Each structure stands twice: as structure tokens, then as C-alpha cells.
Amino acid sequence: MFWEGIPIGDFVHDSGVRGCFCLTPTNERRCDLAECVANKSVDLVLILDGSGSIGDETFQLQLNFAVHLARRLNISQSASHMAIIQYAETPQLEMSLNQYTLPNQVEWAVQRIKYLSGATNTGAALKFALENGFQGARGGGIPKAVVVVTDGQSQDAVSEPAQQLRDAHIMVYAIGVTNLVNVHQLHQIAGNPQRVLTVESFEELDRSLADSLTWDMCKTEFRPGTPDIICAPDRIGVRASTKKPFDGYVFVMDHFHREECRAGPEMFPDPRSIGITVAFTDCNVHRYRSVGFTFFVAALFRINPFFFE
Template sequence: MATRLAFLAALAVLLAVCPPQPVAAGSVTCKPSPLEIVFAIDVSSSLTRTDFANLKKFLQAMAEHLPIAETATRPAVISFSTNVKVEVDLGDANDLQSFKNGIEAIPYYRGFTATGSAMQTARRTVFSKSRSGASKLLVVVTDGRANYPGSRAEAIALVRSESEELRNAGVRIHAIGIGDIWLKDELVAIAGSDDYSMIHDFDGLKALVDNMVKDICSVRCDDLGEESFPGQCFSGTQRIVNVKKTHNKALKRCEKAITYEYKYCGNSHLCKDVDVTIEDCVNGVRKIVTTWEDYDVKQQKCVLRRSVQETDCNAIEECKEPVAEIMFILDSSGSINDQNWRLQVNFVHRMVSNMKVGPGAIHIGVIVFGTNVWNDIPLGSIGSKPQLLQRILALQRRVNQWTNTGDGIAKARTELGRLSRPGVSRMAILMTDGESNRGANAISEAAKLESEGTTIVVIGVGKDLKREELQAIATPPLSDHLFYATDFNKLMDWAAKISEETCESITPPDPSLCDLPPKRVVSTCFNSLQKVTEIKYEFDAQGRCNKKIVSRTISPCKVICTDPINGNQYYEGETWKSECATFVCKRPTSQTEVFKPTAQECPGSENRCYGTSSSANFKCHDDRGALFGHCSCQAQNGSPLLRVITADANAKP
């Protein structure tokens, strides 16, 4: 599947269960203790060679901090794509250099994403060699959804099954996702808990090393004191975990008290949004370059990030989805000359050439807008693909026109509502080179169109675009549905990428998506207007999983708050609950303002909420998602506090 590029700043909450032991400035290491650690790394087709090189560097950097020895830490590495291979087995590397050599020897693979098979291999083949009494940790690194073996539903079912089998066997699982917040549910399925980290791209792996090392250390009764572990700044919000370890002399045991804080973390709203460009073809390979800015908390400024995806210059697969309604909305305003109009039409022709068109397949329609709106090809009116392609090439430009984008979108909504077949996926593809300046409000009309079940793809062409307007029109995630070309001559370069995303968007959702919670996004502000979009998946009466989009607009524009746990967005004045914590979105009075969850509830068994009057002994998750049988939920200074027994004070270190 296509790599999920980030449209939001990454959420990466890395929490520690023991304090660091410094060996050099800025680095940590573990005390020697028996540990079996297995790295399962995704080497599927979505990885570039640069990504693969960074993945190897991450593994080697981790190794620098681990006490690798037969009596201490024994590392192993499994690679997975379509096939799964144990690259380094437990006991193969008994010192640092031999492990590094094993990593360096891993070849560059391609293929599907067989995450579940990799986890099964870890359980059956690798952890079966574990030493008695050793701790066991599986670290899974992936940048996409499991899609092999079998269907997507079968692949994710295997992931969940293997996660449960591994955890029942005493293996703790930590998942690392490279991408955006839409990958979160995949990571939860892998880890079986909220024991995961998320970063934008493979370049960010090096930032995880110290926190990962701290996290895998064993908890000992001589490791007492307080520490705070801030997560990364995520769309202006930061989650901080405070851990206090004490020695309860009366009960002769170590205890860990965990509290959470949430605060603003800088002017991240001033950072640049995602920008995607396509480079010229070189030796049959074309690079898709994605750039964006993150707010760096330490530097207190926006930092530029970059990701590169390599594609075949000429490859463009036929869209095999048999049934869909697709409406093209083309700009014929005065800024588009005859040459650019012809390039725009040729692009549509190329897109449709790769679709299965016909009465029982994809229906195509074309709307042209300028000062007025013209329904040049009514939806589904031409069932013959050769005749449709001929009609597209004959589309005529209207001259001396304004840019009436809103009425063009409104006409698409009318036609799709009138002519679409029941239960069939709908998509509108808008192409424009400028800001709307006539007719209905384009953002309001986009919200109405989305709420009637249509996904909107936006292609902006030129250097004078109002990107805030296009970002508000396109359906989230913008990484899949918003594209920019510097001029119409570059438009054809996007054909393969947009065809791929179009086919994926109109494909009926995988049934596993109906198990996921809704995603909520608040758009950027444009002309005092914002669009609020909620995307959820629901089963219909026939048991089919369908995508449902509910959108509306708000005015005037408001402050946007991002839930630091699940990435959903809310606007000023809204209240919401997430994982037992209640939040209120409000305008910050300072950059250090702290938000705490309510004290009435706190984390309990299987992530359910328990009141503060709950029994003192119930099963609950600690700060990393591990299940404990002895813990209590208390109220302390207006916040929930989770108290966990971490070690036997009489046990030998």
C-alpha cells in the first residue's frame, strides 16, 4: 500500500521504567541483566534505500547502549516483507561488533507487509530459545498496515492473535510506527496496548535511541527518585509522564506512582504544513519529496523535515475497483490559457485511461467551472471507455472567466446525489490554479459534499495558490488527498501517485477499519472559516464496512487543540474525553500552561475507566501499557494517580 506520509506532527510518547545510567554526555545504558530483545523490522516496498540505511543505523545505535553478552542482553533481528527471515538469532551475536556485522549484512528487500508472520516467527522460532528467567522484549518497526498473508482482514487478525500469544508467553511488545497518527491503531494491535511510539520518518529513529534504552532497563529497588518524561510536541500539545519510585518499608516493596500532565509546547501552528513535490525522471526513477516542519521543543523553533519516496517513472497500474462514482471538477478561469487547459484535459484522459469504466464499473462525470458552471459530461452518461476518452479530449475551455470554485463543488454534489448508485463509493477530483472569487463559499460546499459521502481530492497547480483554502477543501488525511504541481507541465508527473491514491480511496474499506475509533480533524483557517471533519467506519445492514464522513464549518476561526493521546483535533471551547482523561480546549495564557485530567477517573483494566472509589486491588495498565495485578487508582492534588508495585524490595538486584 502507499506509504502514509505525515499530515500532522508526529506523536511519540516514550516513557521510562528506570532512570538512566550515564556513560557519556547525552547517552544512557542498561545495567547487565538477562534480556532477550528481538527487533522485527519492516523491509517492504514502501521503504526507500535511504529509509533502509537509517533503519540499520537505528539498530546499530541501540546496540551501542546494550550490554551484549551471553549472560546479559542477547539481541536478534527479524526482517519481514512478503517473506520473513531471521537475520540474527538469539545467541548468534555475543558481543557488540558481531551484532553490528549481522545488521550490516541484511539485504534490501521489497514486497508486502507480513507483520503477523514476523511476530509468529519471533514467538515460535526465536523466543523459543530464551534463557530461563530472562526478560523478553519484541520491538516491531513498521511504516504501513499489515497486508499479507491473505486479505487485509486476515493479516490484521493474525497480528492481533500473535500479539496475544506473545504477551501470554511473557513477551512485552513495543511498536514503532513511521508515518502519521492514522497508523496508531495498527501499532496498538501489534503491541496489544498503548506501548508504542510514532515518528514522522526514518530520519527520526535516531531520536528514539536514548528513550528506548531507558525503557528496556530492569526496575530495581536501588533505582529510586522522581523523573519526568515529556513526549514530543504534537500539534501544539505535549504529554508529560511523571514517575516517582519509592521504597515502601512497611510492606517491604518498591512502588511507582505515575501521573500525567498535558501542556502547550510552542507555536507549532506557525510551522509549515506538508508540501509534496515530484522531481524529474532520472534513470527510470522519479522521486516524490515530502517536506514539512515540526516544532522542536528543545530548540523552541520550527525544524524542517524531509522524506523521499522513489517510484517508477512510467508505471501506472489500472484501477481494479469495479464500482465507483468519480466526478472531475475542472477550472476554466481566466488564468488558464489554451495550453494549460489542454494539459489539464490530457491529465484527466491519462487518469481515466487507467480506470475500469462501464455500466457495472466506474462512472465518470466532468464539471467545468469559471464564472458559471457547466455539466459537460453528466455522471455515467458515457458507458463506453473509448467514447468517453474521445469526449474528454474534446472538452472546451471557456474564456475570460472568474473562479467560481464553490458553485462547481455544489454542482458536483447535486449530480452525485442525483445519479450515484446506492452503496457505491463517491469521489470528486478538483483541479484549480487559484483562489475562489465568485459564487458559493468553496469550503462550506466542500463540507456539504463530504457529508453526503464523497471523498474530495484537490490538485493545486501553480505558485500563486491559496493553500489554506485547498487544505480546508480536501478530505483528510491531506497526504492522500491534496497535491501540488508547480505548473501544468508538471501535472502529468503526478498521474501515477494520484491514480494510486484514487484507487485506494474508492476501494471498499477493510472490515477491520470498522473496529477503529473515529478520526477528527479541524482545518486551517481561511477567510474566517474552518472545516471540522469526522471520519468513521460503520457496518451497514448487510454487514459491509462503510466509510462515513461528517463535516461542517465554524466561523470565526478558533484555536485548535490536538489530543496528545489519539491525535484527534478539537476547537476552542470543546470538551472531550480520551482514555479516561477529560480535556477542555482553550486559548493558552502562556506557553507553560498545564492541563491535567480530571481526578474522578483513571486508567483501569483493559483501558477501562475506574472511579477513585474502586477497589484498591484490581488489574490495570502502567504507563507503558504493561498489565499489573497489584495497583491502585487514587486522587492526588486534583489528578488521578496510578500506583504500581514494581519490584520486590527483598529481591537481589
Template sequence: MKPFFGGLGYCFAILVLQVQGTNYRFYGREPQRVSPLRFAHRPVARHNLRNIQAAQDTVHTPVHGNNYRFYGYHYHQPPRISPLPTFPRPTARPEQPASTQSGHNSISSDTERLCKSRPLDLVFIIDSSRSVRPAEFEKVKIFLSDMVDTLDIGQDATRVAVVNYASTVKIEFLLKTYFNKVDMKQAVSRIEPLSTGTMTGLAIKNAMEDVFNERAGARGRSLNIPRVAIIVTDGRPQDKVEEVSIQARGARIEIYAVGVDRADMQSLRLMATPTLDDHVFYVETYGVIEKLTSKFRKTLCGEDSCSLGNHGCEHICVSTAASYNCKCRDGFNLNEDKRTCAKEVRARVTVDPCKCEAQLAFQKTVQSSIQSLASRLDEVARKMQQLENRLHNK
């Protein structure tokens, strides 16, 4: 029983000293006045560390003086307290970018909003030969999905087709098959590699004959819709590409050649449309092929200068397929620079009263002369008739 009563007495003494001796509140509303000594040698809960650290920081000589009172005792200097354990503050988790159905980062909505794609008939010709591993082919499909995201897909906008090739050629879908991004991207995700040889020339020929025609959804030449082919390959063609590429370019098909890893650069140059610097691209691996999306977006996507605000029109900017035109509001005329406007100046018509009177007098004189002449003609006609009658009677 002695230990029990001894502990009880000790607790009672501590309570009395708290009430009578200290100037600091331990459970009150002034956290800056809490004594660090009370908590120095006691197990500390992690969630209370912030308040305790604040107490250590705020109880110091310049603010509170040298006369410190803890548990009823006076100290002329603050007691030394062992340093408190520190815990790393949790860092905010970085916000992850939105992802598409394919699990990759999506294109910025701001960029997509500013970029107004010109209408295209666009055909992707993708190599799925044996050298393209399954994981690499998935990267190609991600690249295609990203490209679809950058374009204005629609029946009256950009139409897209995909030609898959190896030793054989498979048309995955035509220009007339899909007119919305969701269905098109789902179709891209279902494409399977053919895993055989590399007949690039045959793929170009099939695309030119079976895809870039009006039966397959290509629009008529009179509409002047650009026809564009993007070829993605990682190897050397096993057939001839130069002649068929010349025929395709002669049919006004613009060809971009994308080489990956082991691609033969000479073959890429033979396929692509001049200028080669603008139509031949190369990446080291399929893992970075998505970087080409931004390059093709700048090439294929006509930026809406009116929306971007870099048109220079003073009044009204009107976007066109190739560029823009400036117009003026009512009451203004477009200046010679085709950008600024000037207020329309209408010529004032002044009436000269004297001129009007003279004109009226002249009109009366003419009318009188015409009437007099008509009367004389009538008189001559009457006399001629009398003469004819006399001759007839004789």
C-alpha cells in the same frame, strides 16, 4: 594513338603481375588476404570500407610474417598505407512508446494489468477560468485521459463525470453517460474552456447536488461505493469554499484538491478531505500535471494483492474490494493465522461391543417394563368400568 596504346600496355602489365606474382586474392573468398595496397590510393565506396578496414587490421607481421608480396614485388615490412576515412555508424532509432489518441504517452499495460481499480463514483471538477491558457487547458484534458486509462471504467466498476467551471458551471457529462473509455476520452477531448472567473464553491455545490445523486448515475448509499471529487484549479476562488466543502464531506464525498502554479494553498486545504497530506497536491505548471497520474493511481486504484503475489495465502487467495481473504483446498482447514492451512483431522468413532450389548439389553428391559405397565393400566381401567356399571344399575 600513343597515349591509348601506352595505357593499354600498362593495364596488361598490371594484369600479368596480378596473376603471376601475388599470393593474395583480390576477388576471391578470403577477405582477410586482400592486399590493402591495392585500394590505398583508389576512391573508396562507403559500403566497402568495412572489408578494407578488416584487411588493414588482419594483415600484420605476427600473423603473415615479414615477407609480403604485392603486385609481384616483395616487401620485408608491410607498406605504409594512408589511413582510411571513417564514417559514423548509424545508431538505432530508439523505440518510441505507444501513444494514445491525445498524442501523449500511454500508461504501461503491465501496470494497468496489475492494478485492479476499486469501484468509484468519480467526478472531476476542472477550472477553465481566464487564467488557464488554451495550451494549459489541453494539458488538463490529457491528465483526465490518463486518469481514465488507469481506472476500470464500467457500469458496475468506476463511473466518471466531469464538471467544468469558471464564473458559471457546465456539467460536461454525468456518471451515467459513458461506460467505456473510448467514448469517455473522446468526450474529454471536446471540452472547451469557459474563460471567465473562478467560482470554485459554486462548482462544488453543483457537483454535490446535480452529479452525486442517483438520478445522475451515482449509486445508492447501501452499495458503499466511494464518492470521490478531484478539483483542479490554478487560482484563488472568488466565492467561499469552506462551508460548501464541509457540506460535501458531510455527504460522504471525499475531496482531493490539486493546485497548479498560482493556486491559493489555503483554499486547497479548506476544500480537501483530512488528512491534508493525502488529499492536497501541488504542481508548478500545467506542463507537469501528468505526473500526478501515478500518485492518484496509487491512491484510487486498489492493487489486486492476489495477482501481485504478495498475499501470503498458502492455498487460495480471494480478492475483495478492500483487501483479500485466504481459503484452503478441500480436506484442509484454515489455521489461526488466516493464511496457512492444515490437513483436516476427522475423529474416529470406536465401537465398544460390550457397551452396545448393554445398551440393547437396557432397551429391551425398558420396553418390557412399559408393556407390563400398560397392561396393568388396562386392567385398572377395566375394573373401573365394571364398578361404574354396577353403580349405575343400582
């Protein structure tokens, strides 16, 4: 059923999703996005840069971006949830994951956030997100994601806390703003070049970027039945979600007997969220150079279909 008078590319929500009105190819993606977020959920922690280089006016642009995301994510009790952390010298939780379950509530809470100012300790914010941001997360087949916004270089290390997030099966996105940003650190944070976004100014933290980010989170392969391969400079990881609690081990073939080559239920953050990370020096796992400085690692992930039914 299609409705007249509805903005192009938006769904109508009342008792459910009613339809999507697309007239041009430009808006077809908006329809795809609206349909995707209507049927898939995410627990998202948004980390905003409140350091001294930002300033009040620019910080407001980050808050506007948070509102764009909230409007796109189909936030509700049964759909997506969003938390917000602001960081400068120290991080603080501005909004917990399940504190608000309606978009207008989130928008109200976002506009009440006050700018911190101070040093840029992005690593501390990542660690804080892992320890505090996902309290109340629903687990199961609902992916967890972190989105970090920064305009410069962190004054503390980001690699280890970012890896800990990924080891906990959390997707990490890094948004770098202005040409002063440290691109190498962005890649350390995200661990995946496809999850690194850069823009030249905070004015570009707009609806279009929110759409692109939401679309990537929504279509991500980290869904039940399809593993996600995570590549790092010194290790490789595999993660997946299952529909039924997983009671077993994920291990490197022919190396189950070695503790560093297997992961069991006691190591999984959720019985339906499984994975393993292995260093290239362990478990006979190797990477091969094909051309220039590009390395390739082949990964084969097998699991009993019982857990996906």
C-alpha cells in the same frame, strides 16, 4: 498467466484480468495499481478550472489529464464511472457520471469540451458537484470522489460547500497548479492534507500524477469494514460503508439522547453509506494539544459485524 508484448505494469482485459508483467521495482507500483483498479471501483467527478487565467492551450493540458485518469480508472459499466464539470464564473456539467462506460468514449467526449473563461468560483463548482455531479451514482460500497483542479484563488467561499461534500461521504481531492494557488483554500477544499496535491505547472498534470491520484483513491480506507476519520478545524467526522443496508444510528457514546450527537437512516445519503460529523463544542468531544500547534482527537468507531458480512 503472463502475456508477452504487453506494456510493463498493465493488465490485459478481455474476458477478465489475465496478468501483470513487472520487471523492475519502479513498475511494481503500476502493477499494484492495475490490480487495484481492476478489483475496485469509484464514482468520480472531475472538476476542471476554466477560468480566465487558464487560456486555451493550458485548458487542453487539463483535458489530457482527464484522459489519463480515464485510462487508469478501468472505466466500464460495472467498474468505475467518471463525470466532468468545468467551472469559471458558473459551473457546467460537461459529462455525466454514467453517460459513457468505455475509456475510448470518455476520451472522445473529453476532447469535445470547449474552454469557458471567466471568474474563478470554485465554491459554486463544489456546490454544483454535490447537487448535480452524482446523479446516477450507484451507492453501496462504491466510494464517491471529487477531484478539483485550480490555478489560483477562488473568488467565492469554498469551505462550506467542501464540507457538505465530505458530510455526504464524498472524498475530496484538491490539485493546485502554479505558485499562485491559495494553499489554505486547497486544504479547506480537501479537508485532509493527504488529499492535497500541488504541482508547479500544468505540464505536470501527467500520467504520473494520474497514477498517484488513482492509487490513493483505490487504496483509500473508505471501503466496507474500515471507517474513515475526517478532521476539520472545528469538527471531526467518521464515515464508513457497509455491505448490508444499515438500519440504525451512529452516535457519540453516552450522548444518544442529544439530537446533534446522533445520525440516523434519514440522514444517510445511502443505506450502506453511514457516518456522523460532530463539532468540537458538542457532545463532550474535545481536541487536545500535545506539542506546539498540533491537535489530536481520538476516535473509536464500533459497529455490529452483521452489516459487513
